[in-house]
Amino acid sequence: MPVALPPALQRLCEALRKLPGVGPRNAERMALALVRSPSGWPESLADSLVAARRVVRPCVSCGFFTEGDSLCAVCRDTARDPAQICVVENATDVIPIERASVYHGLYHCLGGKISPLDGVGPENLNLPRLVERVSAAPGCEVILALGTDVEGETTALYLADLLRGKSRSITRPAQGLPFGGTLEVADALTLGRALTHRTALHPEISVENGGK
């Protein structure tokens, strides 16, 4: 029979369980650590939580996280290349791309993807601002870094049509085999795309059908 915790502790466990990746046991461990802490860090944690919730907003230009009404750190960075706009579904998608440290352009967060089954249409996405930004920089490259699921594909096709003629080029990240993976574990679709979008080991040798 489970041990009956005081109601306040149970409420704390329930609140912590709403965090991604936190199961009941972990929530219980966290809650107990918080209430047993002799220092003031639980209060400091609560203050940080309330403050972050109050001030963190989407950037008015790209939709990434920023504080208040200011532009985000990416949009403010004058070293970034304004001729590249990488379109992502959600602001959280910017983080892994930044972590890869290979992209130095700007971003545009759509706030979702076209998904008729979920009642999400183009009108629900941050598209007017994207069209405005691309139209203001006609020499730019738009990179559609969207999911490879059906909704991501639908959104990419919609955007390619919407932005046609407004930018210098519209590209997508290459899709292929994961680093360290073997052919045996790759699904047929991934393997097919990897073969279609192959690159040359010796650039002087042309690759048919590659890099379209």
Ligand SMILES: [Zn+2]
């Ligand atoms: Zn921004």
